[in-house]
């Protein structure tokens with residue numbers, strides 16, 4: 001990995017205050033995998049609405065305008081700032097509505113391609129994705145559920161998200177504020193910030209978590225903080241102080257990602273700057289620190305489950321309240337076939353026998369990516385993700401395999417929904433489809 005060496009002529013742009021080194025990459029220069037740049041939207045409106053200068057929104061808009069993709073899959077605010085909604089956009093004028101980060105947006109986008117978008121067959125889509133979304137998309141692609149060649153993945157660094165109900169509770173109980181009056185929430189430098197009546201207040205995330213609030217349990221264990229499986233990995237870590245909120249730090253993770261940055265810059269859609277060595281090091285330190293914390297968290301949670309008897313007892317006790325709603329099966333990016341005979345073991349019997357749980361766990365045994373969805377959506381609060389990830393972590397260590405990192409195939413738990421692939425609607429119908 002290296003920082004971007006401006007290859008050839010560069011022009012100065014100065015619309016972002018503090019970006020003394022703002023530059024435009026000239027057409028024909030090459031931005032390659034491993035390059036790192038600061039980037040921001042040159043359109044002032046996108047810059048203002050964006051979380052860190054709106055580069056992602058500008059890149060998405062550019063990709064749509066130029067016909068690089070047919071559609072954009074992003075996330076936008078719904079009823080309020082605790083309501084994150086996936087949206088498929090084909091009109092470049094509408095991309096702006098997705099600008100900004102929703103930290104209470106605990107969606108997983110990976111299964112939407114197969115479920116609603118014909119597996120992206122015949123449809124080129126730019127999708128904005130956190131680490132878990134990218135990993136889930138690889139797992140789907142391995143199972144033939146999405147054509148990953150048709151996806152342009154704009155990765156978001158992610159230190160973790162907060163479940164919407166938890167965020168509301170935290171705002172009431174920690175800040176003593178009505179969640180409905182919060183104008184903005186954000187996470188910066190390890191603190192959770194809210195803005196109320198134009199005033200910003202913040203609490204350190206470790207302090208929140210010591211008090212039982214904060215990020216989802218799976219996010220605390222997650223080590224995919226910088227999604228390098230995507231074409232670009234964007235985030236605020238490593239952005240120098242003067243540019244905080246004004247620019248995003250982009251790591252180029254593929255030639256396709258480099259090409260997008262280069263073309264968007266040459267066309268004047270984004271401004272770019274070169275981060276200095278100190279900023280690159282600061283970003284790396286931040287990533288290492290949070291990954292180390294995830295390791296510690298994982299150890300603390302998994303150690304009590306190490307013995308097979310203890311783990312079995314834990315599974316039996318914890319899964320006992322299951323109402324067999326199938327939410328955990330529906331949402332899992334590595335699991336299919338809700339109506340298969342193994343999934344409908346003992347139809348009608350609630351709670352289901354332990355076989356139901358052992359079967360679904362077995363089906364994702366080495367493919368769980370720790371996205372947390374099976375736990376988040378479980379109406380009975382069963383710690384599915386903890387159980388699954390503990391099993392998968394052992395198997396992945398045994399096989400030297402890391403689920404979700406790339407397209408390498410798992411050793412055992414690979415299954416595909418036999419019904420899905422042939423029933424994909426044609427691409428032209430999909431362009432009419434909006435996930436609202």
Ligand SMILES: Cc1cc2nc3c(=O)[nH]c(=O)nc-3n(C[C@H](O)[C@H](O)[C@H](O)COP(=O)(O)OP(=O)(O)OC[C@H]3O[C@@H](n4cnc5c(N)ncnc54)[C@H](O)[C@@H]3O)c2cc1C
Pocket residue numbers: 049050051052053054055056057058073074075076084098099100101102103104105106107128129130156157158159160161187234235236237247248249
């Ligand atoms: C939950 C979350 C946690 C983050 N944590 C970190 C971190 O720890 N370190 C770091 O360096 N950066 C983090 N980021 C990224 C950072 O907040 C900015 O998104 C990034 O710097 C890009 O800024 P921008 O102005 O270019 O993006 P914008 O132009 O504002 O575009 C933001 C894009 O993010 C998408 N988006 C918003 N919320 C979600 C969501 N919940 N899930 C999926 N997509 C979403 C929108 O659809 C939009 O396309 C996080 C982002 C999110 C959503």
Ligand code: SF4
Pocket residue numbers: 321322323324325326327328329374377378379380381382384
């Ligand atoms: S989501 Fe929870 S209640 Fe529903 S089937 Fe899965 S484990 Fe059972």
Ligand code: SF4
Pocket residue numbers: 328331332333334335364367368369370371372373374375384385388389
């Ligand atoms: S088992 Fe749960 S945590 Fe693991 S990939 Fe499936 S939904 Fe995500």
